[in-house]
Amino acid sequence: MSVYLNKDSRVIFQGFTGQHATFHAEEAIKMGTNVVGGVTPGKGGTLHLGLPVFDTVEEAVLATGADVSGIFAPPPFAADAIMEAIDAGIKTIVVIADGIPVQDMVHVERYRLGTGAVIIGPNTPGIITPGVGKVGIMPSHIYSPGRIGIVSRSGTLNYEAVAQMSELGLGQSSSIGIGGDPVNGTDFTTVLKAFEEDPETDAVLMIGEIGGPQEVDAARWATKNMRKPLIGYVAGLSAPAGRRMGHAGAIISQESDTATAKIDTMEELGMYVVRNPADIGATVLRAIKMMSPKAVDQR
Amino acid sequence: MNIHEYQTKDLLKHYEVPVPQGRVVHSDEQAASVAEEIGGSRWVVKAQIHSGGRGKAGGVRIGSSVNEIRAIADEMIGSRLVTHQTGPEGRLVHRVLVEQASTIVREFYLGLVIDRATRRITMIASSEGGVEIEEVAQNTPERIIKEVIDPAVGLLDFQCRKVANKIGLKGALLPQAVKIMKGLYRCMRDSDAVMAEINPLAIIDNGQLLALDAKMSFDDNALYRRPAISELRDFDEEDPKEVEATAHGLNYIALDGDVGCIVNGAGLAMATMDAITLHGGRPANFLDVGGGATPKKVANAFHIVLQDPAVKTILINIFAGINRCDWIATGIIQAMRDQNIKLPIVVRLAGTNVEEGRAILNASKFPFIIANNLDDASAKAVAEVNNITRKVVSLRKEQA
Numbered sequence: 001m002s003v004y005l006n007k008d009s010r011v012i013f014q015g016f017t018g019q020h021a022t023f024h025a026e027e028a029i030k031m032g033t034n035v036v037g038g039v040t041p042g043k044g045g046t047l048h049l050g051l052p053v054f055d056t057v058e059e060a061v062l063a064t065g066a067d068v069s070g071i072f073a074p075p076p077f078a079a080d081a082i083m084e085a086i087d088a089g090i091k092t093i094v095v096i097a098d099g100i101p102v103q104d105m106v107h108v109e110r111y112r113l114g115t116g117a118v119i120i121g122p123n124t125p126g127i128i129t130p131g132v133g134k135v136g137i138m139p140s141h142i143y144s145p146g147r148i149g150i151v152s153r154s155g156t157l158n159y160e161a162v163a164q165m166s167e168l169g170l171g172q173s174s175s176i177g178i179g180g181d182p183v184n185g186t187d188f189t190t191v192l193k194a195f196e197e198d199p200e201t202d203a204v205l206m207i208g209e210i211g212g213p214q215e216v217d218a219a220r221w222a223t224k225n226m227r228k229p230l231i232g233y234v235a236g237l238s239a240p241a242g243r244r245m246g247h248a249g250a251i252i253s254q255e256s257d258t259a260t261a262k263i264d265t266m267e268e269l270g271m272y273v274v275r276n277p278a279d280i281g282a283t284v285l286r287a288i289k290m291m292s293p294k295a296v297d298q299r
Numbered sequence: 300m301n302i303h304e305y306q307t308k309d310l311l312k313h314y315e316v317p318v319p320q321g322r323v324v325h326s327d328e329q330a331a332s333v334a335e336e337i338g339g340s341r342w343v344v345k346a347q348i349h350s351g352g353r354g355k356a357g358g359v360r361i362g363s364s365v366n367e368i369r370a371i372a373d374e375m376i377g378s379r380l381v382t383h384q385t386g387p388e389g390r391l392v393h394r395v396l397v398e399q400a401s402t403i404v405r406e407f408y409l410g411l412v413i414d415r416a417t418r419r420i421t422m423i424a425s426s427e428g429g430v431e432i433e434e435v436a437q438n439t440p441e442r443i444i445k446e447v448i449d450p451a452v453g454l455l456d457f458q459c460r461k462v463a464n465k466i467g468l469k470g471a472l473l474p475q476a477v478k479i480m481k482g483l484y485r486c487m488r489d490s491d492a493v494m495a496e497i498n499p500l501a502i503i504d505n506g507q508l509l510a511l512d513a514k515m516s517f518d519d520n521a522l523y524r525r526p527a528i529s530e531l532r533d534f535d536e537e538d539p540k541e542v543e544a545t546a547h548g549l550n551y552i553a554l555d556g557d558v559g560c561i562v563n564g565a566g567l568a569m570a571t572m573d574a575i576t577l578h579g580g581r582p583a584n585f586l587d588v589g590g591g592a593t594p595k596k597v598a599n600a601f602h603i604v605l606q607d608p609a610v611k612t613i614l615i616n617i618f619a620g621i622n623r624c625d626w627i628a629t630g631i632i633q634a635m636r637d638q639n640i641k642l643p644i645v646v647r648l649a650g651t652n653v654e655e656g657r658a659i660l661n662a663s664k665f666p667f668i669i670a671n672n673l674d675d676a677s678a679k680a681v682a683e684v685n686n687i688t689r690k691v692v693s694l695r696k697e698q699a
Contacts, residue, residue, distance in 0.1 A: 101521035276573070
């Protein structure tokens with residue numbers, strides 16, 4: 001089953017015929033993703049990668065029944081593309097673009113209210129469900145099917161965690177990048193909820209970073225509502241205050257934004273925490289071993 | 300992107316936010332003539348640097364004669380102002396703002412931020428003005444008033460009245476407050492700001508509200524559609540290495556350690572810094588080469604990192620997804636050759652084309668220190684730095 005992207009998903013790409021979208025759509029198709037077409041305004045009626053191209057998302061949804069869209073539009077046009085997908089009834093919208101103006105995302109989030117659409121990103125590597133498919137830019141060959149859910153802000157740090165897990169024989173149910181922007185579509189808590197309800201996920205790894213209250217909010221939610229083990233890491237222990245560390249959202253504006261403050265709170269709340277980024281895989285393994293075999297069976 | 304106080308005040312004037320009469324000047328003579336032009340008997344001279352805490356550092360001074368203003372400006376311009384935000388080296392003051400001094404009756408705080416939790420612009424106001432709002436939030440959180448703004452309708456009059464009422468702006472001050480709040484909001488919206496604040500917003504002795512100090516910062520990702528804001532950028536206020544990095548599509552932030560870092564991805568870059576710190580070392584910088592890094596881009600990264608004289612070793616940590624380890628390796632070799640690098644270089648490569656990348660490094664004549672994973676890489680980099688430090692120490696002992 002897995003979260004947001006499963007074997008029944010019907011995927012389109014917006015900005016389909018562009019160079020990046022083409023490359024990543026091909027990669028997605030190679031690993032078995034059910035890609036049903038794409039949208040590039042002005043190129044409707046043509047074929048790309050052997051799949052139909054449409055002028056509008058509405059038309060694509062009507063013709064293909066698409067319910068997942070990967071948006072590869074560049075940052076200045078991304079907000080419009082996201083709202084077009086919401087309007088057309090797309091349920092899961094993955095936004096790769098890095099550099100969307102934050103006030104655009106404020107408008108997008110307002111537009112999304114009440115529609116039930118899930119926006120993953122922006123500034124995300126995307127979603128991958130190993131063995132089923134991906135909508136994103138991550139290297140699929142490093143992932144393997146398994147029962148650990150991963151949710152992270154960062155892309156490459158997600159790969160690092162996956163590599164450490166693979167060395168210990170741990171695979172993933174799904175891996176979700178929520179993105180490094182200050183205003184994002186889906187927060188940690190929402191993804192944790194999805195993993196908690198997913199029968200194919202046994203434990204969840206949450207990879208956060210400095211800036212904003214999301215990690216701690218999610219940890220608080222999890223203490224009250226999650227039965228599955230939750231492992232947390234927060235990058236940026238050595239980051240100075242007031243400087244944006246690459247990601248638009250990775251900035252320490254107040255004491256609670258620091259990695260130490262977040263990790264300490266997680267530990268107080270009883271989570272498994274990782275203080276050294278080299279120990280991510282080992283900590284996940286330790287959490288899994290602590291689970292009673294019975295608890296695993298019941299799921 | 301940050302701008303100077305005088306630039307913020309110029310922007311706010313267009314939105315009918317009242318600010319003190321004044322002008323920015325570059326010399327003591329200009330300061331004196333502006334004071335004369337403004338008239339009155341007291342003026343304030345404010346150093347224009349991108350930093351808070353100027354007042355405590357002596358960057359805001361009052362004078363009561365034109366000669367005094369000339370003398371203050373002369374002292375300030377060309378001096379280095381050290382605040383709690385500038386670091387010990389301080390910032391060179393190129394210009395000062397000369398304004399009519401106001402007699403303050405009461406001070407308030409008014410700010411707008413993009414609140415991550417609500418995903419909306421949120422107005423923050425307080426009856427405690429003229430001090431850092433973070434302190435107020437910590438010590439007397441009940442004096443912080445918040446109002447969330449719906450982007451579909453914008454900031455509404457009644458919301459302003461609610462907030463004004465709660466912080467004690469009543470009677471004749473109420474309509475003034477509403478006008479200032481709405482002006483600040485429109486200015487933020489129209490300029491793609493991510494933060495705008497007036498602190499203090501003061502009632503002065505003539506009973507009027509006045510924005511005595513104001514600060515705004517802007518969304519770098521929106522500058523492409525705000526050319527007038529981009530114009531306000533002051534490169535003197537930025538680290539030249541960071542400016543060069545941006546020009547090359549690299550993300551660089553100078554830190555105060557000695558292990559230079561070249562990494563792909565912001566998260567992994569931070570994690571690499573953390574791993575170095577946990578091994579007892581100190582990162583010299585944050586550097587993200589981004590995705591699809593070409594050999595040239597990698598070589599540029601070396602160039603920037605090596606401009607920091609404190610760097611004793613460089614750690615390259617690449618987990619290639621859309622990057623290619625062979626391109627990265629080619630870039631490393633190019634840098635070693637063209638920049639004649641003698642420092643120890645620790646390299647950890649993983650992901651796409653890792654075998655090709657390692658082969659390129661092995662085939663070269665350079666003595667790279669190859670690491671297998673993040674832990675190994677950071678341990679080796681810190682060991683190299685310690686080694687160099689030991690050698691220097693023993694060399695000094697020999698000489699002594």
